[in-house]
Amino acid sequence: MASSLWKRSLVLALLLTVIFLQPSEGFSRAALPFGLVRRELSCEGYPIDLRCPGSDVIMIETANYGRTDNKICDADPFQMDNINCYLPDAYKIVSQRCNNRTQCVVNTGSDVFPDPCPGTYKYLEVQYECVPYIFICPGTLKAVGDPTLEFEAEQQSGAWCKDPLQAGDKIYFMPWTPYRTDTLIEYASLDDLRSGRQTTTYKLPHRVDGTGFVAYDGAIFFNKERTRNIVKFDLRTRIKSGEAIVASANYHDTSPYRWGGKTDIDLAVDERGLWVIYATEQNNGRIVLSQLNPYTLRFEATWETVYDKRSASNAFMVCGVLHVVRSTYEENESEASKSQIDYVYNTKLGQGEYVNILFPNKYQYIAAVDYNPRDNQLYVWNNFYILRYNLEFGPPDPDEEPTVSDDATSTLPPRRSTPAVLKTTLSLSFTQRPSLNSSISTDPLTEEHPEPPADPTAAASVPPASRRFCEPTEKRGISWPKTHRGLTVERPCPRGTRGIALFLCLTGGVWNPKGPDLSNCTSHWVAQVAQKVR
Incomplete structure (x- = not known):
């Protein structure tokens, strides 16, 4: 009888736990047990091996190189007398080597660490956590470096990328041929790509429109041919794990990038997650930007810009900021063509502006541009050539939202949205081009019903972000x-x-x-x- 009551109590407790358990927010795949600190210790002359399961990465909490205890790593007594031996830079050195990696091996000795106390037998003690990968925004894009040629492909157009949430060197490679693209090629590394040594190929469940595919957390996302649908394909199970419709999006060469190629719906990844770049008739063929949850395939928010999509050569995301590449070609061949990042749109501020950042375009046929937030590089396919670009960043940080400047004014009163819609409209004055109007909503192209504002000045101020x-x-x-x-x-x-x-x-x-x-x-x-x- 007592045993039966105990079992019933246990079942009731489990049910209550499940009922009151709060779902995780954001892009998390499941509730993760933060605060579980792991400890590793290695004596001088031996390596220390830090590991995290799955795609979780190392985050160093503490690191101590030296000797602060005479009971660890026994040696001759005179080598253990000094227990005030401590290297202040140990944390910095270990963090630089190990943070954001799934595995890290560090040799405990003078080849890695400066010697804080010669003659003392030292040890390395590290405490770390395994956490989901956290990208740190490198700042505002200031310049694009000259490209590095990695490979010359047989196809003029296509796309290639890495999975930013995987620590390895795998390359995902998809040459594009109209109406015939249904295969993804995987290479173990850049060297294997250059040598043509394929690791495996994936037969996709549908043919692909355009060169806008991306890899993200063990899956690829692509535009299903002749549709406005985005397909998620799991690379581990080799099956389709989801499909989402981009409501009202133009597709199949209605609003492609300038070169064509059925690039109406482009996907991008950055420090903030997964994005969809497209155009709609409601926005007069101009670029619309949506953030897509990679696990639920739900649209988190949508922004409309003033930039005509067919005028863009390509686009990519960095730190939640859209960067539009535009190439112009001179009729006189003696004059060099001009290629630049022509327009940026900051989704956090809901603001766009025209800029002029040189984009080296030696081969003059940009088919795909993909940014990798793990290495902060661009992966470009340009007229048969497979290229990588280094980027130069500087202040301010797009994640640090400033207050609106004195000359920034609102031409529209603030709007109160319905519970299902969050929409804000701003108009800002810029010295280079006329003011730009853009809007944001929580669902692509959802209509809203404005109400008179209680405070006409409310829209003119935007609180600074912490x-x-x-x-x-x-x-x-x-x-x-x-x-x-x-x-x-x-x-x-x-x-x-x-x-x-x-x-x-x-x-x-x-x-x-x-x-x-x-x-x-x-x-x-x-x-x-x-x-x-x-």
């Missing part, structure tokens, strides 16, 4: 690294003491004004006295 990270600093004799907001950093206590010091990065992206918490730091003398008292 910082995502606390900047590196030195407080109380301890170097604190760049830290994501909301996290607490652990570092070894200052010299002459032992224990762990804590410093909280507040949700506003600033360090706790109270300073680091050193309550766990005690002197070696106090520790020795405490041991004797025990």
Whole structure:
């Protein structure tokens, strides 16, 4: 009887847990157990091996190289006497080598670390977490470098890319031929691509329109031929795992990029996730941009721009900012053609502007441009040539939303949307081109019903966004690294003491004004006295 009651209680507890469990938000695949810190230790002369399961990556919490304990990594007594041996840069060195990788091996010794105390037998102690990959925005795109030629293909057009959420070097390669493209080729590395050594090929469930496919978290996404549908194809199971309709999108050479190729619906990935670039008749053939959840295939938000899609040579995303490439060709062959990033649209601000960033275009037939947020490079297919471009970034960070400048005005009153729609319209003045009007909604091309505003000045102000990270600093004799907001950093206590010091990065992206918490730091003398008292 008691056993039966116990089983019923257990089942009831499990049911209550399931009922009250909150679903994860954003693009997470499942609720992840944050805060599970792993610890690895290696003595001098031996490697330390850090690993994370699946596609999770390493995030270093603490790293200590030296000796702060005489009971770890035994050696000759005179090599263990100094227990105040500590390398301040150990955390920085290990973080640079291991962060955002699924596996990392570091040799414990002077070939990696400067020697903080010659003659002392040292060890490396690392604490780390396995977390989903977090991309850090590199800043605002300032310049595009000259391309590096990787390979010359047999087809004039196509697309190639890497999966930014996979740590390996796999290349996904799709030459494009009208009405005949239904195969994806995988190469293990760039060297294999250059040598033509295929790892495997995938027969796709549908033929592909255009060169806009992308790889993201173990799947590829592409535009199904003669439709406005996006197909998700799982590379592990080799089956179609989803299909979404881009409502009202022009397709099959109605609004392609300038070169044609049925590039009406283009896909892109960046630090923010998965995007769809297309045009609609409602927006007069101008570029519309939607963010697509890669797991549910639901549209998270949509923005309409003023840029005519057929005038664009191609487009890509960086840090939630659309970059439109435009190429013009001179009739006189003695004059060089001009290719540039002509227009950018910041989805966080809901603003677009014309720019002039040179885009080297030696081969003059850009078929595909794909940005990889893991290595911050462009993967381009240009007139048979497979190219990579390095990018130069600088301030400001698009993730740090500034207040609207004094000369920015709103030509439309603020609108209150229906519960299903969130839509904002802004008009900004720029010195280079006339003001640009653009809009954002939570569902592609959803109509809204405006209501008179309560405050006519409300649309003219946009609140600044808080910082995502606390900047590196030195407080109380301890170097604190760049830290994501909301996290607490652990570092070894200052010299002459032992224990762990804590410093909280507040949700506003600033360090706790109270300073680091050193309550766990005690002197070696106090520790020795405490041991004797025990």
